[in-house]
Amino acid sequence: MTEIVVIGAGYAGLAAAKLAARWTGAKVTLVNERDRFVERVRLHQLAAGQTLRDRPLADLLRGTGVELVVDRVTGIDPDTRKVQLRGGALTYDKLIYALGSRADLDSVPGVREHAHTVASREEAERLRADLANARVVAVAGGGLTGIEAAAEFAESHPGLEVHLITAGELGAALSTAGRAHLRKAFARLGVVVHENARITAVDAGGVALADGRVDADTVVWTAGFTVPELAREAGFEVDARGRMVVDQTQTSVSHPDVVAVGDAAAMRRPDGLELRMACATGLPTTQRAVRALADKLAGKEPKPFRFKYVQQCVSLGRRDGLIQFVHEDDRPKEKVLTGRWAARYKELIVKVTILFERHPTLPAG
Template identity: 55%
Template sequence: MTPTPHIVVLGAGYTGLTAAKLLARRAPVTLVNDRDRFVERMRNHQLAAGQPVRGTPLRDLVAGTGIRLVVDRVTRIDPDRREVELASGAEPIGYDLLVYALGSTADLDAVPGAAEHAVAVADAERAVQLQDRMRAASTVAVVGGGLTGIEVATELAESHPDRTVRLVSAGRLGPALSERGQEHLYRTFDRFGIRLHEHAPVAKVGPDGLLLEQGERVDADVVVWTTGFRVPPLAREAGLAVGDNGRILVDGTMRSVSHPEVYAIGDAGAARDAEGREMRMGCGPGGLAGACAVRAITDRLAGRTPRQLAVAYDGQCISLGRKDGLFQYARGGSPVGPMLTGRVAAAVKEAVVRGAGGFSLRHPTVALLAGGRALA
């Protein structure tokens, strides 16, 4: 039996908080997060549209678990000393095992002017900023034709039917969906009156809208940036092996390929599916990776050989306002199997969000059992 280690978990999002609560049953855990509340990131598009979204105090969620909660921002990881340094200047926190779950943020540096003039919804604070700006806006342009952009555009259009909503995409809308799924999106956009600009990469963002690479201008009072995400630079700066996108390179048990005392889960870890492809950033893949890491740590501490992550399918679960949705499985980036739309899909998405942001956080064994199906 391996001696009980001190485990430090960085980040208290869906994946980090669940992992911390599960690991605390086996070893002392310190959880470090830069805010004192858990934020349901999957509801940020609702928050941006002016809908009430709960924020639960982290101390309530870790009460009775034995977890030591530190509300502070990590500024540096020292893998040689096995310590993390904090913005407050408090004593560095030492670790035997580190679970890196710091997530991702919007990449506002990809196009000139985006950082100065666009608003993102990757965090709650910016989503609230968008909510405030929508009060005085008559036209909003959402940049990005992926899942986040689709959800933001439809939520804003439904909540603000008197505003003009545009969606600008560098490619086709919902590229990972089947032809039938894309057709449902087009019908939904028509129903909401959303003006769609496909195959229209953005060259520059200004105070009054967008300049496209083809030279066309798209006027907007507010620009919402939903395309491209980046991870914090801490892992790269610490000397951990990372990919070109900054995600920590991990093996099939979510353990760093360069530092075996570090596990990376959620958006910050470059988990791979059963066919070796890097999995997308998102709550679903992140949750599977988190369950894999928890089981691997537990197995290794018990002297067992851990199982590997073996994800075959990825579920695309999209809300299209409050009364419509789309759910479809994909394998290897290609859609497979049946598709759900309408109120049924909306109910599925709401159940997923409620489960991830409520029941699973208070009863994390459920997430562990569900994630176990993705192991081999």
């Protein structure tokens, strides 16, 4: 019997394991360092003081036939097709690499020592404890993670002074209407925005900029993500960011017995467009990748890869939101949905994501 090992049980890895068990006749083993599924898109809510639902992986895998191994992956030997764990090793015929991404803590001095992140549940819980006594928080990074975090902190802690520091214009990837609503929301929430600000260091007293500083007793780092070094260390072909380079079936270009999904895969459309790290990318491409793997195992030719974006969903606290509709190549359209309806829309999307994890054959894009 073919043995498929999936490493990483985030949004892409959990779905990949369940799809592989359903669509192939293989024995599927899922390896994850923790026994819980983490709703990463909600971690800014956890940090702000809200309670997240506990989601044991065993519950999400019940009845699927997937074997769960709770252990840390320490290495991969592609020559012997072994995944090294702290407690032993697993042999595979096919490997699905789904280790995801994490906050980049080393691109700027002081970040690792002095900043919090919302990239893992443990980090969000530490930030939650710190925010309970904070007076001023500086959120470094003007991407969607930073925007959502700043809005959530300001709404949940009305007495907290919240600063958002971005290297470019606030909401640069949004349309004119989207940027206008974002500025209106931040003004309502009292978030102080520092645009076109280059961060040079983080210290115990805040954030140093190329042309000044922002004093804060708590710094939250959302300015960029990186991926684990395991793929590079194992000798797989990776891009400059360490993501596994894959073909149109998301198979490693250097090792055809390995498929990469989610943030740790360097995915491109046939027209060359690089796909961004996001659930909107990871879930539908994971379906396509596992379907292609199943087709290959069955001796069939995989269908051509097609992918298009539809929207970007941004929460601005619990009562406001921004749905930015986009062209298929992710360029913003002028059309947006804002306010309470947008907040409800975003909440529905997040809930549907969990529904997808329970039933990953549902359409994902």
